[in-house]
Amino acid sequence: MTDTLVADRPSAAGPSFADMANAIRALAMDAVEKAKSGHPGMPMGMADVATVLFTRFMHLNPADSAWPDRDRFVLSAGHGSMLQYALHYLIGYPDMPIEQLEKFRQLGSHTAGHPEYGHALGIETTTGPLGQGVATAVGMALAERMMNARYGDDLVDHYTYVIAGDGCLMEGISHEAIDLAGHLKLGKLILFWDDNHISIDGATSLSTSTDQIARFKAAGWNTVRVNGHDEKEIEAAIAKARAQSDKPWLIACNTIIGYGAPNRAGTAKAHGEALGAEEIAGARQKLNWPHTPFVVPAPVLNEWRKAAARGAAAQENWVARLAASGKAAAFNAQVSGVLPAAAEAALKELIAKQVEEKPKIASRKASEIALAAINAATDVTIGGSADLTHSNLTITKGMESVRPGSFGGRYIHYGVREMGMAAAMNGMALHGGFIPYGGTFLIFADYARGAIRLSALMGIRVIYVLTHDSIGLGEDGPTHQPVEILASLRALPNMLVFRPCDAVETSESWAVALAEKAAPSSLALSRQALTPLRTEASKENLTAKGAYVLREADGKRDVTLLATGSEVEIAVAAAHELAMEGIKAAVVSMPCWELFDRQSEAYRREVLGTAPRVGVEAALRFGWDRWLGERSAFIGMKGFGASAPAPDLYKHFGITAEAVAAAAKSLIS
Ligand SMILES: Cc1ncc(C[n+]2csc(CCOP(=O)(O)OP(=O)(O)O)c2C)c(N)n1
Numbered sequence: 001m002t003d004t005l006v007a008d009r010p011s012a013a014g015p016s017f018a019d020m021a022n023a024i025r026a027l028a029m030d031a032v033e034k035a036k037s038g039h040p041g042m043p044m045g046m047a048d049v050a051t052v053l054f055t056r057f058m059h060l061n062p063a064d065s066a067w068p069d070r071d072r073f074v075l076s077a078g079h080g081s082m083l084q085y086a087l088h089y090l091i092g093y094p095d096m097p098i099e100q101l102e103k104f105r106q107l108g109s110h111t112a113g114h115p116e117y118g119h120a121l122g123i124e125t126t127t128g129p130l131g132q133g134v135a136t137a138v139g140m141a142l143a144e145r146m147m148n149a150r151y152g153d154d155l156v157d158h159y160t161y162v163i164a165g166d167g168c169l170m171e172g173i174s175h176e177a178i179d180l181a182g183h184l185k186l187g188k189l190i191l192f193w194d195d196n197h198i199s200i201d202g203a204t205s206l207s208t209s210t211d212q213i214a215r216f217k218a219a220g221w222n223t224v225r226v227n228g229h230d231e232k233e234i235e236a237a238i239a240k241a242r243a244q245s246d247k248p249w250l251i252a253c254n255t256i257i258g259y260g261a262p263n264r265a266g267t268a269k270a271h272g273e274a275l276g277a278e279e280i281a282g283a284r285q286k287l288n289w290p291h292t293p294f295v296v297p298a299p300v301l302n303e304w305r306k307a308a309a310r311g312a313a314a315q316e317n318w319v320a321r322l323a324a325s326g327k328a329a330a331f332n333a334q335v336s337g338v339l340p341a342a343a344e345a346a347l348k349e350l351i352a353k354q355v356e357e358k359p360k361i362a363s364r365k366a367s368e369i370a371l372a373a374i375n376a377a378t379d380v381t382i383g384g385s386a387d388l389t390h391s392n393l394t395i396t397k398g399m400e401s402v403r404p405g406s407f408g409g410r411y412i413h414y415g416v417r418e419m420g421m422a423a424a425m426n427g428m429a430l431h432g433g434f435i436p437y438g439g440t441f442l443i444f445a446d447y448a449r450g451a452i453r454l455s456a457l458m459g460i461r462v463i464y465v466l467t468h469d470s471i472g473l474g475e476d477g478p479t480h481q482p483v484e485i486l487a488s489l490r491a492l493p494n495m496l497v498f499r500p501c502d503a504v505e506t507s508e509s510w511a512v513a514l515a516e517k518a519a520p521s522s523l524a525l526s527r528q529a530l531t532p533l534r535t536e537a538s539k540e541n542l543t544a545k546g547a548y549v550l551r552e553a554d555g556k557r558d559v560t561l562l563a564t565g566s567e568v569e570i571a572v573a574a575a576h577e578l579a580m581e582g583i584k585a586a587v588v589s590m591p592c593w594e595l596f597d598r599q600s601e602a603y604r605r606e607v608l609g610t611a612p613r614v615g616v617e618a619a620l621r622f623g624w625d626r627w628l629g630e631r632s633a634f635i636g637m638k639g640f641g642a643s644a645p646a647p648d649l650y651k652h653f654g655i656t657a658e659a660v661a662a663a664a665k666s667l668i669s
């Protein structure tokens with residue numbers, strides 16, 4: 001339960017409010033100056049807002065930064081990273097001593113140029129690509145409400161605070177995020193807009209004239225405007241926003257970028273470069289902050305540390321409530337991130353059944369069947385789709401939809417908002433308690449790219465269900481037929497890209513994706529039915545090896561055919577044709593290149609063999625040379641697709657067993 005809705009004021013005898021905020025300003029100036037790079041203007045402009053928020057409202061415990069019911073703070077305007085680092089030092093995170101601020105932007109420090117998840121305690125998400133933080137925070141606030149629906153106010157009742165700049169609100173992703181948050185009535189999401197009228201090129205009037213208050217209102221938010229340098233107005237607005245949790249809140253803060261810098265304040269010159277010795281000296285005078293660089297006087301620091309003490313006390317109360325709730329075991333298991341054993345067991349059972357029954361179904365359908373087993377075995381999975389539920393096949397029996405103000409369900413209608421969906425899933429995964437998966441067409445992964453990239457960079461378990469994965473989708477034509485997207489997803493470090501060839505491989509892909517805690521997964525799934533190829537029981541999850549010999553040649557290999565997804569059956573048919581002519585071809589299924597890359601070199605050599613190779617995939621060759629070697633051929637796409645029934649397209653583009661066999665023969669003749 002929220003311990004207090006009114007602000008905790010600093011003691012009368014303590015340092016002034018200005019001193020408290022100026023500590024942030026000075027640290028930001030000094031660190032940027034020492035690094036000779038960075039962004040002093042935003043931390044100096046938002047110092048007052050951040051001081052009110054952190055010293056009077058935030059509940060977090062630096063000694064236990066993973067406390068599940070802590071308030072979340074997201075610095076969407078990630079270029080202002082020194083604001084976050086200064087706050088972390090002042091509050092007393094153990095990994096943020098002053099030396100870290102002195103090493104701002106240096107290799108191996110905790111103080112990277114932009115806040116990086118995992119680099120320092122208390123950084124809830126990576127920010128820097130503008131707008132992402134806003135959209136990620138929507139997922140966090142949604143996860144908070146969904147956990148609240150399951151465990152009640154006593155155990156889950158925290159706020160998600162975001163600081164966004166003009167840039168964040170100009171980015172298109174903010175539209176998706178704001179719209180979704182307003183629609184769902186995420187009442188515990190509070191967004192501060194650093195309304196300083198400045199971005200890099202100069203005045204924001206150069207590029208925008210949107211009435212942001214009207215825009216947020218139109219999306220279903222509460223709004224209030226404050227003078228962002230008036231502690232009383234800021235405090236009153238936050239108190240009001242916390243007390244009235246019917247809708248998310250926009251607190252528009254009139255601020256001056258670089259507040260305190262005598263010449264650069266209020267100008268774009270304050271945005272993204274060191275102020276220089278003279279300007280800093282002038283600012284020290286103007287702010288009445290005579291202290292040497294990187295020194296915060298003890299009374300100021302002590303006052304700041306009280307915020308940590310307040311958070312620690314709140315956590316202590318929470319721990320007692322958890323113990324008394326009778327729900328501790330379930331709650332702890334849910335937030336542990338460990339996949340319940342029942343889900344794994346359900347998939348094993350399903351795979352055994354599919355080996356027996358040999359269903360000829362699309363891999364999107366196989367994914368639906370796998371999800372039915374998973375979702376019946378555990379409720380940590382949260383499904384959703386960007387308005388393609390019945391194409392992506394992401395909903396399973398008994399899944400209730402999340403609705404505005406009602407969060408007991410576990411299926412989210414993200415609307416036609418691919419990047420908003422991906423970022424919200426990032427937020428849910430980061431919040432903890434859930435494993436989010438969400439669907440769209442593979443082609444529209446590009447619309448979500450900015451957020452998908454952050455899933456990979458942060459190393460979090462988010463699962464993308466990307467159906468209609470090639471020309472195999474047919475009539476919708478080249479706008480919908482991905483030819484380059486597999487390559488672009490595979491180009492992302494730390495992303496597992498699965499393209500299963502049948503129902504068994506699809507179930508296996510799900511098992512690996514769910515178990516992989518430190519990387520996101522993308523499942524590229526077919527619209528069209530696929531021939532069952534994994535028809536023999538295997539003790540191992542072969543997809544977990546990334547690639548494996550599906551059909552060995554009858555004797556010493558003349559050629560090795562490598563394929564993924566819907567083209568594996570074409571490779572098998574080609575091998576059959578070749579066999580009739582006495583040519584010995586092995587077929588290697590490669591459902592996940594990244595996992596194959598993780599195997600021993602000896603295993604990879606054994607699978608790939610030394611015979612010439614033919615790659616088969618209904619996509620561009622880009623990336624395939626990694627596996628093909630010198631004596632090789634590739635059967636796939638050379639450009640965009642076309643609109644026609646899928647079988648006609650495969651023929652038209654020459655992705656056929658005959659073409660594969662001919663390519664193989666040309667290599668060995
Ligand atoms: C997606 C994206 N595009 C561009 C940038 C580069 N960039 C960093 S800050 C900034 C201007 C942001 O303006 P504002 O949010 O008003 O920040 P302020 O200047 O007020 O600190 C830009 C364009 C970025 N970080 N992310």
Ligand SMILES: [Mg+2]
Pocket residue numbers: 165166167194195196197198199
């Ligand atoms: Mg600005």
